[in-house]
Amino acid sequence: MTATHWLFGDQLGPHFTATAAGGTPRGTDWLIIEARSVFRRRRFHRAKAHLLLSAMRHRAAELGAHARYVRAETYRAGLAEAVGDTPVSVHHPTSRAALRLLDALPQVTVHPARGFLVDRRDFARWAADHAPRRLRQEDFYRWVRTEHRILMDGPDPAGGRWNHDHDNRQPPPAGARRLDVKPPYRPREDAIDEEVRADLDRWEREEGISFVGRDGPRTFPATRREALAALDHFVRDRLASFGPHEDAVLAEDPVMSHSLLSSSLNLGLLSPRECVARAEEAWRDGEVPLNSAEGFIRQICGWREYVWQLYWHFGEDYRHANALGHTEPLPRWFLELDADAVEARCLATVLAQVRDTGWTHHIPRLMVLGSHALQYGWDPAAVTDWFHRSFVDGYDWVMLPNVVGMSQYADGGRMTTKPYTSGGAYLNRMSDLCGPCRYRPTARTGDDACPFTVGYWSFLHRHRERLAANGRTARAVRGLGRLDDLPEVLGLAAERRTP
Incomplete structure (x- = not known):
């Protein structure tokens, strides 16, 4: 009897279709389900949607006659269409939501996770x-x-x-x-990419599915x-x-x-x-x-x-961690990746990179995008969701610890020993972004005050009691006492909820 093994869209390499000994299992059919509900629930970057669908469809084509590719509204509907109540196996998924779904499907057997070094x-x-x-x-x-x-x-x-x-x-x-x-x-697009792009166009035009960012040509x-x-x-x-x-x-x-x-x-x-x-x-x-x-x-x-x-x-409750009590909503320019609405050159440059490619490297993520969100008190759950949706490599397991724990310090230090944020001086030292900017990295008051320098001192002041007790941030907090213009800095920070 032929067995059916379900491949999620992030389980597309040969190590997900091999036996434990490394060979190819005989008598196995492979199932890949493309669920449109995934894209209805969240407004993903279009380049991310394109990459994921292209990768899934390419993998189905490679597996040939032994693969069944089902396009359905939901995973449940796709599974019912493909196999009904027939038993199905799958490797442990990479999100808690997917695991909850599998646990609710009695015909599914979940095997250990693959794609990582450590069990x-x-x-x-x-x-x-x-x-x-x-x-x-x-x-x-x-x-x-x-x-x-x-x-x-x-x-x-x-x-x-x-x-x-x-x-x-x-x-x-x-x-x-x-x-x-x-x-x-850089890869070259093919007919499958053309088909994906046409489908995404149709989804936007006819099915009310909306994306953010730009798509094409595929760069990953x-x-x-x-x-x-x-x-x-x-x-x-x-x-x-x-x-x-x-x-x-x-x-x-x-x-x-x-x-x-x-x-x-x-x-x-x-x-x-x-x-x-x-x-x-x-x-x-x-x-x-x-x-x-x-x-x-x-x-x-x-x-x-x-x-x-x-x-x-850390468990499911970790996603709701908010030790700093940050609740500010994400501004529209950030949600829309509207780099043209931003005057700070570092933010505009990095936001444009995300808009155009769905990617930027780890320092712009942490010390520009994440640091700004932290300084101005944005809701960490909303920031996590934004990173998940806006990056081609963003998944729930990737972004939850990275954003809640490291970037936003919302877990109060369970993951990292200090908040990762800085004033404009660090950005000026580690980049060429500050030179042509209308703001000055060392200025903390006035029209040319750097949003990151203003935001840094405002953040330290807002959480000074907690940070004074942290050996890695206590010295920075003591620096607040040397700022004769602190009231002006705090007033400017309050005015500049958007740069």
Whole structure:
């Protein structure tokens, strides 16, 4: 009897269709369901919708006669159309909402998650060993590298150091408008992409489904072949220069030396194991410096794995965390990705990148978009939803810890030791965004006062009692006492709920 296995839209690589031993199971039909209700519930970035649908349809075409691709209003309707009450298997999904759906379907058998290095049971044992202390990312990262023998020389980290952040926080090269590095891999669209775009046009025109942002041409891989080509290109031509400037920002070079592999990993087109193995191999072959290889590996087995585990470990109530009591609604210009409505050059530049591509790298996400939301007290649940909808690599498991925990400090420090925010001086040091801006990064009063400098001091004042008790922020809070113009700063912050 033929078995049916359901592939979600982020389970599209060969490691989701292989047996535990790595072979291809015989007598299995593959089911992929395209549910329009997903796009009715939320207003996604159109480039994100395009990438997801293109990847799903490409995978169905690759699987050929053994795949059934069902287009339905809901997952339940698609499942009923495809198999009725016949038993179906599926790998553990990446969201709590999807897991609740599967738990309510008696014919579905859920197998362990794939696409990650660390088994959840192993993480639970590690977390129990570290309770009641904070589950520090650095401790987790070292444990993962040790357990999985990643970038190790015997019992020690390769090169004698676990962490090369000191070498990887350089500002952009003086006077450079772009890094001297080959451009990233870009795929070519095909007939499936044309079909997807026509369907999205029809949905908007006839079915009332609305999107935000711009779409096309597709800039991220939608197939395993494209994802492997992107990985090859990054390791061969870009990884060597990745490390030093991974935290830097250039207005005309939004990609810098970043890999652009997050969407491929999160669609399941690449596995984390093969990505870290390629980076380590390149270092051991003398093709890339250790700090660049370690910086990239840290992003995957240190941060991506950590975020995945915390999503499940912290529980469903975590999404409602709001330790700072922030309730301001997101302004319309932010919701609409209206970069032209913003005068602050850093915000306008980054918002335009998101509008046009559905992507920007981790520093603009954290220190421009997230920092501004934190400083001006925006509702963290709304900020989380915006990041989820607006980024091609955004999923519930990705954005919930990243935004609630790290970006918005809404969990009160369960995930990170301090809020990640700054005044304009940091942005001026790590980017070229401030030079032509009408605001001055060091000014905190007057018409040319930087929204981030104003917002930073206002944020510290608003939460001074909590932050004064934090060893990592106490010194900054003490700086409030040296501001003779603090009342004026606070008044300006109140006026500038939008920049």
